[in-house]
Amino acid sequence: MATAYGPDTRDSRSPGSGLREQTPVKYFLPAVLRAPLEARTWRELLYVLLSMPLSTVMFVFAITMTSLSAGLLITFIGVPLLAVGLAVCRGFGVLERARARGLLNVDVAEPARVVGKTGGPMSWMGAVLKSGVSWRHLLYTLLHFPWAVFTFVVAVTFWTYGLAALTYPLWQWMFPVYGGIDGIQLYGDRTHAHYLDSPFELAATSAVGLVLVLVSPWIVRGLVSVDRLAVSGLLGPSELAARVSELESDRGVVVDTAAADLRRIERDLHDGAQARLVALAMDLGLAKEKLTDDPEAAARMVDEAHGEVKVALQELRDLARGIHPAVLTDRGLDAALSAIASRCTVPVTVTVDLDSRPAQAIEGIAYFTVSELLQNVSKHAGATRATVDVWRTADRLMLQVTDNGRGGADVATGSGLAGLTERLDAVDGVLVVDSPAGGPTTVTAELPWRG
Structure with missing residues (x-):
């Protein structure tokens, strides 16, 4: 699918070479004749x-x-x-x-x-x-x-x-x-x-x-x-002043993003695992009181508490995975993105072509970018399949997520894509969305290799 990076973003040709090949010589003469007017x-x-x-x-x-x-x-x-x-x-x-x-x-x-x-x-x-x-x-x-x-x-x-x-x-x-x-x-x-x-x-x-x-x-x-x-x-x-201004703006975005992540983690803990653990403590207290009078009821309550413990542990695992998954630290993007793809509601083909691992911070941003994009595919795209491609071009890490859904995704609507754009911009990254009405949708992200 053609994106802002061209029909094939991994093409090694110089920028604009295709345009030069497609420009006929016959268009030169009218430009010369029109110039004085x-x-x-x-x-x-x-x-x-x-x-x-x-x-x-x-x-x-x-x-x-x-x-x-x-x-x-x-x-x-x-x-x-x-x-x-x-x-x-x-x-x-x-x-x-x-x-x-x-x-x-x-x-x-x-x-x-x-x-x-x-x-x-x-x-x-x-x-x-x-x-x-x-x-x-x-x-x-x-x-x-x-x-x-x-x-x-x-x-x-x-x-x-x-x-x-x-x-x-x-x-x-x-x-x-x-x-x-x-x-x-x-x-x-x-x-x-x-x-x-x-x-x-x-x-x-x-x-x-x-x-x-x-x-x-x-x-x-x-x-x-x-x-x-x-x-x-x-x-x-001056370039220095412009760079300082850009860094100040990026710092504000990073601070806001970190604060939003902390609020999300706090909310997930308060509404999820913490609430279940409080309920679990109350159930165990009641079971303890009934242990001598009604052992069967106490056993049922302990069994229910055991189920609540499993659910709370799963929520804690999901929360830890949302902070920074262990598989990303241990095995890199290939395994981590495959784990995300396995949880997506549509079949996802993952292709990772990297000869080494990028900086840890960049690797984390790439992981969460693909995670957010696949969540959008699951919730909004109405797609039946999707692909994830990851590769390196010089000193840049390239990500591309494509689906065959209904299209119409737009960064300007203030959706999660806008937040992703800000996150990538904070590290000198770029997010390009090509999503015509009726689909398909191709989202290409470009990140620095070393941050």
Whole structure:
């Protein structure tokens, strides 16, 4: 079954190779012809044209403030002046991110705000000067100016000459076409002015103009790809800050999940084994009282208590298995998943292809992921069979559970799949659900091998 990982998630071909094989060459020509008329082309050209005046203002401001603050560093004025200059450069970054978002379709996250520890101006000034984001904004204003000048000249030159040559037959009549006028004498030779006025020359000029017009959008597209990289790399949050934010979010998910598991265990103990053991103690107390007066009734009560003990032990075993099954620790995923499959209400085929065992925490998450998915198959899928495949791809552990049920499973509905997605995301894992209405359903999970 095709999933988001492709028809066969264990295919070793490079990503996108199938797409390249399926893209006919005949689709290339219409794309070239459409490019000058696409809205994207004109948005990118507008971005290049606006970059020239904006980068000039930013460059002049950055050079002026940096030079002035450097010259005044010997005094106290230079330090706050530099901090103000960096803060204004961060303001320029807001404008540039908005331009990139609106014209280049590049959505760069806002970097964290600079906040001093004490909230005072001195604390704020120190935070601005120590912020790597602020210095990257200053670097952007300095580097963007020469690049903006280059892209402006290239884009305007190609578009101007291309449009002028393409429309030359429409406006050439406004200029004299006499070709015998003596030109300026250079190096002893006399040049003659020549005008393109014959039908062949007009057609050839228009053809050259058409080629330039068709090429210009792709040249501009290549130029603004550098702008995309610059905006993303210099004006966004640092990788460390983004990773810290992601880890903080993941930590919250892990804490919430652990708290939910503890509440579940407490509830299962209170409503299950604990209640049975309390009832068992009461029954044994009554049997003890009747032992001398009515031995037969006492024997029946002891026999019933024996049955309650067996049920309580089974519930405790199930609860222990839900916390961390012994078979997973002793024998690994293959045996543990086979044990889960044997308890499923539909026949399940389990295939585990692993040359070694992953990290213990990852192994536990993989076990509970398959357990939850098979429970969904039993309760909601209406399936008659299911398969579980587990394999390793490089440094990733892959799980895939497929059933032939009614389909329609959706992570967005807030079901158990949403909880599984959060659990996997907390360890840099991914859960992909492919469940069209009418089935079948394929759920693929990807986990790091070592956590």
